[in-house]
Amino acid sequence: MNERKKDHLEISINEDVNASYNYWDDIEFVHNALPEIDMGEVDTTWEEFGKKMAAPIIIAGMTGGFEAAKEVNEELAKIAEKFQIGMGVGSQRAALEDESSVESYSAINNYNIPLKIANIGAPQLLEWKDAVEKASKAIEMIKADVLAIHLNFLQEAIQVEGDRNAKGCLDKIQEVASSLSTPVIVKETGAGISKEVALRLCETDIAGIDVGGMSGTSFAAIEAYRAKKMGDSVQEELGYLFKDWGIPTPVSVMEVADVCHDAGMVVIATGGIRNGIDAAKAIAIGADAAGMASAFLEDGEKKMEVVLKALKTVMFLTGCKNLQELKEAEIWIS
Ligand SMILES: Cc1cc2nc3c(=O)[nH]c(=O)nc-3n(C[C@H](O)[C@H](O)[C@H](O)COP(=O)(O)O)c2cc1C
Numbered sequence: 001m002n003e004r005k006k007d008h009l010e011i012s013i014n015e016d017v018n019a020s021y022n023y024w025d026d027i028e029f030v031h032n033a034l035p036e037i038d039m040g041e042v043d044t045t046w047e048e049f050g051k052k053m054a055a056p057i058i059i060a061g062m063t064g065g066f067e068a069a070k071e072v073n074e075e076l077a078k079i080a081e082k083f084q085i086g087m088g089v090g091s092q093r094a095a096l097e098d099e100s101s102v103e104s105y106s107a108i109n110n111y112n113i114p115l116k117i118a119n120i121g122a123p124q125l126l127e128w129k130d131a132v133e134k135a136s137k138a139i140e141m142i143k144a145d146v147l148a149i150h151l152n153f154l155q156e157a158i159q160v161e162g163d164r165n166a167k168g169c170l171d172k173i174q175e176v177a178s179s180l181s182t183p184v185i186v187k188e189t190g191a192g193i194s195k196e197v198a199l200r201l202c203e204t205d206i207a208g209i210d211v212g213g214m215s216g217t218s219f220a221a222i223e224a225y226r227a228k229k230m231g232d233s234v235q236e237e238l239g240y241l242f243k244d245w246g247i248p249t250p251v252s253v254m255e256v257a258d259v260c261h262d263a264g265m266v267v268i269a270t271g272g273i274r275n276g277i278d279a280a281k282a283i284a285i286g287a288d289a290a291g292m293a294s295a296f297l298e299d300g301e302k303k304m305e306v307v308l309k310a311l312k313t314v315m316f317l318t319g320c321k322n323l324q325e326l327k328e329a330e331i332w333i334s
Contacts, residue, residue, distance in 0.1 A: 065094030192247025215272025257286025276310025
């Protein structure tokens, strides 16, 4: 039983753990009163990693490792299957260290999901002597098409029992990425990726970056609530203090998009995307796809339907027939 992942899920549902300001609100589309296309023509299809998805939306990895997580992952898998979009699972550390929780992740294999993303943390890769073998097992566990290595040093710094060793991380990422045939992406978890870090990542064999920026779920806030529960008032206060730490997701996308695309890498924007308009904004400023996590924790199926309809509606109202055109859509930034 993985108490930590259970806490993360419960706290995300029950407490306000969002960053104080959502920077997607600073971007607006210029409305096109004469779009000169029919809405029926709008094509949101996204092809990447050799897969075809109905839209450039990914259910970002959240959970696994305890009994109730199986149900959550299955609910998310049903949505991914129904709408033919990509999906990630949460950190698979629990199942790699204890076989009994494998099913809470592998249950998604019963669904026809076009793109599955395995997940492990860079701090754990640093700890494990058999990191490449563990990474392969994580991929095998959910028959993944992509492996996400997450960077979460803000969270680790606040977490009472956090892993605070970051030395040697880039080399480890390269060791794993160069040893696997499955594409590897690097994903931040709420503090964003700068241009300087993207340039260093471009030197490795990874296939993409999920900027995982600040604007939505704050892991500093989640760990503050956990620290409170554990009676550690110092880490609790530290967590609240760092709640808004990081590079806002849109800023991170704009920083890294050209660098990544020049290196042939995919850019995913996760962090604070609440709806299909935010997702469209992410693509208009340079991302290839948008990741959404906490938005799908409740009433996910209906929310996804609205997300996809809103994305299509934005494309219609800006006269964009496909994602390539959406990348060129006119926006204004306040
Ligand atoms: C309950 C919960 C658990 C998460 N666990 C993981 C994880 O294990 N690995 C990971 O890479 N990201 C994890 N994340 C981060 C999300 O994938 C995403 O990057 C972040 O929540 C920002 O997206 P949002 O603002 O749409 O929630 C988790 C998020 C939540 C809400």
